[in-house]
Amino acid sequence: MPTKPTPQQFFRRRNRQLLIILLILIGIYWLSMVLVNFQTMSSLAQVPAGLIWLAKNFIPTQRSLSYLGAISFQLWRTLLVSIASTICAGLFSLFFAVLGAKPTAPAPYWRVIVRLGASLVRNIPVVAWSMILLFSFKQSDFTGFLALFFMTLGYLTRAFTETIEDLDPEKLNALRAVGATYLQCVFCGVLPEVATTLMSWLLYMIENNLRDATLVGILTGTGIGFLFNYYFKSFRYDAAGLIVLLIAVLVIALELTSTRIRKAIA
The missing domain is CATH 1.10.3720.10 (MetI-like)
Structure with missing residues (x-):
């Protein structure tokens, strides 16, 4: 008759399953990035400049109130x-x-x-x-x-x-x-x-x-x-x-x- 796992064994097994799922998701992301030639780091580096451009241009001004x-x-x-x-x-x-x-x-x-x-x-x-x-x-x-x-x-x-x-x-x-x-x-x-x-x-x-x-x-x-x-x-x-x-x-x-x-x- 199989013995019931202890709480430590249960959580250790659950953490191992979560780690495997996380690694699979990371692998899928990496494969997708390679297939579409997406440069993650260079894209993230452009985010601050993009946010600054939005802040400068998309903020409503006194002129926009006329519309x-x-x-x-x-x-x-x-x-x-x-x-x-x-x-x-x-x-x-x-x-x-x-x-x-x-x-x-x-x-x-x-x-x-x-x-x-x-x-x-x-x-x-x-x-x-x-x-x-x-x-x-x-x-x-x-x-x-x-x-x-x-x-x-x-x-x-x-x-x-x-x-x-x-x-x-x-x-x-x-x-x-x-x-x-x-x-x-x-x-x-x-x-x-x-x-x-x-x-x-x-x-x-x-x-x-x-x-x-x-x-x-x-x-x-x-x-x-x-x-x-x-x-x-x-x-x-x-x-x-x-x-x-x-x-x-x-x-x-x-x-x-x-x-x-x-x-x-x-």
């Missing part, structure tokens, strides 16, 4: 697109999640269809969605809306599905035992239980989409992303720096608001 009106307007438009795309995607995701979650799926094949569809949509980057949709819908806010919508649809469908599957199945079984219909089970037994978690996911995706909307705007020529690209290519780095600062402030404000909402509905 505040245009920047605020485009930032507001970007925020609205982010919120609208997230809410619309959330509604569709909830519908698909109910069809795809194990406790509420009307038939087993719905689970397969929903999961495959969500994986396909989710694993296409938002940049790729923007480029694909750009050929069909041209440069417009609607193109950015659709790019954010499809990416959010994949993420929220999976998140909502897993949230519903974490429910206690006994509650649904009790409702079915007293003769509740499928819709009654969904609206009375499922949605009230997961509403808080679903709202948290929705608020998180609004924050995430605001950041992604900047990149989408650069590609689709709309919103705050287009304005940032325009100022950057015009060598008005102070105005571009003001845009970055305002985006950061808005994202932090959204995070604080989301935290308050989560606490209120918890």
